Amino acid sequence: MKLHQYNYIAKPSDPSEVLSWFRSLDQKVVEVQSSQGLLLHFSELGDLERDSAGSVIGEQSPVALLLLPEVRRGNLWTVGEVKFLPAAISKDFPKLYNINRNFKKWLSSRELIFSHRGPRDFDYYLEGGSRNFSHEIYAFESGMQAIRLGQYFVSHLDGDQRLSVVCRQLRLRGVECADA
DSSP, rough: OEEEEEEOOOTSOOOOHHHHHHHHSSSOEEEEEEESSSSOOOHHHOOBBTTTTSSSSSSSEEEEEEOOOOEEETEEOEEEEEEEEEHHHHHOOHHHHHOOOOOOOHTSSSSSEEOOSSSOOTTGGGGGGGGGSSSEEOHHHHHHHHHTTTTTEEOOTOOOOHHHHHHHHHHHHTTTOOOO
């Protein structure tokens, strides 16, 4: 299964350009807050499949998961993520697959700041799990401004223990983090 995941950096306090892109589509998008993040349900393409506990089965539903950038520990920003969740997206949801392709094209028009196959000029500012992304990371203008000013980025998956390690390492560079 090919994972359709995209990563980006942007200022957490700014209105989300990514969310605005999805909201501007001709396809109706229902935003559903979940424990994982914001589920974007393309309701015209199908219903949400749920398990016996009532949780959405993303692999079988026409959805994308959006994790907006947020501030952690006072001054670390998380890398934004978009994941199109259906396992067989091109077969089961061809219209969603086209939206996925259009999103990829739109996002890749931004500056590429990290790739395992290409530029790594800014990976110094990627900490924690964000260093382990196998996907490219693109930057919106607010993200580029921040990274050029020395902003550090972490993954949404980084828990308190990992962030404590990152903050100890950053203190050696003169960067202070707030306590958990």
